[in-house]
Amino acid sequence: MKVVHYLNQFFAGRGAEGAAGLAPERIAGAVGPGRGLGLDVAVTLVCGDDFFGEHETEALPQLLAWLEEEAADVLVCGPSFGSGRYGYACGTLAREAVRRGIPAVCGMHPESPGVPAAAGAAYVVPTDERVTGMRDALPRMAALARKLGARALIGAPDAEGYLPRGLRHNVLDERPAAVRAVDLVLAKLAGTVTSEAAAPPERIPPPPPIADPAGVRLALVTESGLVPAGNPDRLESNRARTWLEYPLQGVTAFAPGAYESAHGGYDVRAANADPNRLVPLDAVRALESEGRIGGLHETLYTTTGNSTPVAVAAGFGAEIAQRLHDAAVQAVILTGT
Amino acid sequence: MPSVGHTSTGEDLDVATFVVRDVMEGPETRWDHGRLLIDLSAVEVLSAGSSPGVLRVQAEIVRPGQPVRLVNVLDAVDPVVKKNAPQTTFPGALGELAVAGAGVSNRLDGVAVVSLADFRATHDVEALACSPDGEGVIDMAGPGAYLSPWSATVNLALTFECDPDASLADADRSIRAITLRAARDLAAATVEAMPVAVESFALHPADDSLPAVCVILQVAAEGPLSDTFFYGRSVEGILPTLIDPREVLDGALTSGQYDWAGSRNPTAFYQRSVLLRELLDRHGRDLRFAGVILALGYLPSAREKERSALLAARLAKRIGAEAAVLTTFQTGNSHTDTVLTAQACARLGVATVVLFAETDAGLTDWAPETDCVVSTGNEEELVPEWRPARVLGGEMTYSGRSAMVAGRLPVAEYLGAVSQMGDMRLRAVTW
Numbered sequence: 001m002k003v004v005h006y007l008n009q010f011f012a013g014r015g016a017e018g019a020a021g022l023a024p025e026r027i028a029g030a031v032g033p034g035r036g037l038g039l040d041v042a043v044t045l046v047c048g049d050d051f052f053g054e055h056e057t058e059a060l061p062q063l064l065a066w067l068e069e070e071a072a073d074v075l076v077c078g079p080s081f082g083s084g085r086y087g088y089a090c091g092t093l094a095r096e097a098v099r100r101g102i103p104a105v106c107g108m109h110p111e112s113p114g115v116p117a118a119a120g121a122a123y124v125v126p127t128d129e130r131v132t133g134m135r136d137a138l139p140r141m142a143a144l145a146r147k148l149g150a151r152a153l154i155g156a157p158d159a160e161g162y163l164p165r166g167l168r169h170n171v172l173d174e175r176p177a178a179v180r181a182v183d184l185v186l187a188k189l190a191g192t193v194t195s196e197a198a199a200p201p202e203r204i205p206p207p208p209p210i211a212d213p214a215g216v217r218l219a220l221v222t223e224s225g226l227v228p229a230g231n232p233d234r235l236e237s238n239r240a241r242t243w244l245e246y247p248l249q250g251v252t253a254f255a256p257g258a259y260e261s262a263h264g265g266y267d268v269r270a271a272n273a274d275p276n277r278l279v280p281l282d283a284v285r286a287l288e289s290e291g292r293i294g295g296l297h298e299t300l301y302t303t304t305g306n307s308t309p310v311a312v313a314a315g316f317g318a319e320i321a322q323r324l325h326d327a328a329v330q331a332v333i334l335t336g337t
Numbered sequence: 338m339p340s341v342g343h344t345s346t347g348e349d350l351d352v353a354t355f356v357v358r359d360v361m362e363g364p365e366t367r368w369d370h371g372r373l374l375i376d377l378s379a380v381e382v383l384s385a386g387s388s389p390g391v392l393r394v395q396a397e398i399v400r401p402g403q404p405v406r407l408v409n410v411l412d413a414v415d416p417v418v419k420k421n422a423p424q425t426t427f428p429g430a431l432g433e434l435a436v437a438g439a440g441v442s443n444r445l446d447g448v449a450v451v452s453l454a455d456f457r458a459t460h461d462v463e464a465l466a467c468s469p470d471g472e473g474v475i476d477m478a479g480p481g482a483y484l485s486p487w488s489a490t491v492n493l494a495l496t497f498e499c500d501p502d503a504s505l506a507d508a509d510r511s512i513r514a515i516t517l518r519a520a521r522d523l524a525a526a527t528v529e530a531m532p533v534a535v536e537s538f539a540l541h542p543a544d545d546s547l548p549a550v551c552v553i554l555q556v557a558a559e560g561p562l563s564d565t566f567f568y569g570r571s572v573e574g575i576l577p578t579l580i581d582p583r584e585v586l587d588g589a590l591t592s593g594q595y596d597w598a599g600s601r602n603p604t605a606f607y608q609r610s611v612l613l614r615e616l617l618d619r620h621g622r623d624l625r626f627a628g629v630i631l632a633l634g635y636l637p638s639a640r641e642k643e644r645s646a647l648l649a650a651r652l653a654k655r656i657g658a659e660a661a662v663l664t665t666f667q668t669g670n671s672h673t674d675t676v677l678t679a680q681a682c683a684r685l686g687v688a689t690v691v692l693f694a695e696t697d698a699g700l701t702d703w704a705p706e707t708d709c710v711v712s713t714g715n716e717e718e719l720v721p722e723w724r725p726a727r728v729l730g731g732e733m734t735y736s737g738r739s740a741m742v743a744g745r746l747p748v749a750e751y752l753g754a755v756s757q758m759g760d761m762r763l764r765a766v767t768w
Contacts, residue, residue: 167767168768169765170715172483173764177764179615179759182690189660195710200698266637306669307669309697
């Protein structure tokens with residue numbers, strides 16, 4: 001099992017604050033806390049906390065390139081304890097390592113900014129705020145690293161000693177859901193309200209209203225599965241792997257028979273009878289000709305939002321938003337189904 | 338005029354249970370003191386009559402623990418027969434019309450009839466407006482076996498071969514009729530036998546001081562292959578309707594809906610509903626069971642969703658319910674119907690609990706009024722890979738993967754896994 005360990009300048013013995021600007025380095029073998037892990041650390045990667053924070057676009061690709069070059073089975077980061085900058089670097093590197101298929105474990109205080117940086121991708125072993133927690137932290141991190149490196153199944157947060165990553169994991173309750181439902185609603189009537197699932201954590205606030213629509217360039221984006229008739233690019237009816245773009249030049253409205261929905265998550269019969277009710281091109285063209293909007297961005301962005309994992313959908317969103325940004329679009333009508 | 342065959346004057350539903358200890362193929366379908374013999378050829382000839390759309394049906398017995406994967410699963414049905422009027426079993430859907438939910442029903446415990454059909458093999462399903470989404474899997478062994486109730490029953494698996502020249506709507510109608518018929522015929526072997534237990538489902542007047550609880554049972558109809566039937570007719574367009582829970586347990590509701598298997602309500606979930614049985618059992622003890630309101634989900638517009646939510650809540654209030662258990666039919670879109678219904682109930686002072694399957698990201702929809710949620714599990718979680726020795730129901734899964742080497746399947750593809758009628762014990766917790 002090939003173990004790679006990440007440390008900041010201080011724990012790598014390069015110096016304290018004065019050395020925080022240190023650029024990434026690769027060192028053979030274990031260094032400092034790495035010797036206390038009880039693992040056969042093949043390589044230690046080091047970066048100054050300030051350097052990582054101020055030059056992340058430089059430091060992160062370099063560290064990841066080394067990690068992939070070393071073909072690491074597992075990455076261990078820190079422990080960074082209560083340190084904010086060090087924790088952030090550990091969490092960020094660990095997250096990106098996991099996204100490249102290399103399991104990773106960090107050690108840090110639960111309130112470290114490294115915990116959100118790890119984004120539930122990497123495992124975080126909670127530690128003390130201070131360095132005095134080293135002896136306690138190292139064996140717990142090493143135990144998890146051994147399992148991760150061996151691709152063993154990782155159990156519950158409590159049992160394995162890591163912070164919950166926000167995954168919704170299935171377990172078997174003692175009672176069927178229906179019995180729990182009856183008990184919960186009777187308790188609710190008696191004044192005790194409990195829930196087995198919380199509100200979604202992320203609620204995206206809407207942007208402020210547009211002051212002067214007559215000046216804006218407007219785009220149309222949809223997850224309704226709207227495609228040209230016959231679905232020439234085979235947009236998936238569910239679990240879409242991609243989004244598509246179609247030109248709108250010369251299209252005054254989505255004619256029935258010329259456009260249709262490929263979506264498999266709702267009854268498309270009414271939508272196909274008038275695809276403009278999925279994406280209001282007819283109405284937007286009217287506003288355009290009346291001069292009530294500055295203009296229409298002549299590309300439709302479309303996908304199917306049906307059983308799409310949130311991470312995939314968020315990726316689509318970021319990619320489409322970048323296109324819109326590049327095209328100087330200032331407003332979007334985003335229709336969902 | 339349909340004839341009315343059921344003449345029982347008894348108010349209660351008596352369910353006589355016959356526990357099946359062994360199932361074997363035999364020269365005739367017969368009940369022999371806990372042993373069920375099945376004449377498979379008699380089942381197979383059911384397609385020979387007037388069954389438009391179906392070329393043939395192959396019947397096979399599959400057992401728990403066998404290295405067998407069933408794919409393209411459509412429905413699962415508990416074998417049941419009306420003891421004193423077999424011709425009214427599954428009234429409207431199979432048998433003559435009669436009010437369900439009264440009299441004696443014989444049911445077999447431990448055996449199910451499961452229908453399978455690979456529509457892709459005979460039809461260009463992607464070109465059709467009606468095509469099922471997602472996969473329908475039952476693994477008789479392996480790491481996914483705990484997810485489906487039908488991994489633990491002996492199944493009479495009926496694999497249908499559709500006629501490529503007929504419509505899928507026709508084929509589906511025949512498949513449903515043959516499946517219900519087979520289920521009735523198995524149970525009919527017990528009409529002269531003595532059951533091991535008889536459960537009586539009564540709804541006598543209960544103490545007014547007990548809290549009144551109703552169920553708003555969400556169903557949906559989006560046309561062929563995506564339909565639910567009440568006394569044999571599609572529920573499309575119904576207003577929220579008050580029904581007796583015993584009608585549901587006694588075959589008034591049947592399924593013709595083949596999207597995502599994990600959150601599907603197969604016919605058997607109506608027949609054996611844990612939720613309805615629980616409320617009937619507790620009626621007069623710690624609650625009053627105020628009734629079942631059948632209401633549509635998956636409605637196609639915001640206005641229709643709000644209208645149905647409003648009318649369902651109004652009906653709950655009118656029957657005196659102080660609380661309502663809200664079930665959900667399938668996921669995504671329909672969660673909004675449930676949330677709107679919870680909000681409409683809250684406005685009328687009816688407390689609600691909702692049953693929701695979750696995704697990797699948690700709940701699909703939520704409002705402050707859905708403050709009491711029962712999690713029926715994360716349908717996106719992947720199950721460890723398992724390679725069966727044999728596959729029934731087609732060589733390919735619906736999503737086009739080899740059924741033998743399908744990789745890690747999501748929970749959403751296992752029949753009944755995240756039942757939002759509350760039949761299962763699965764639940765998601767934060768890891």
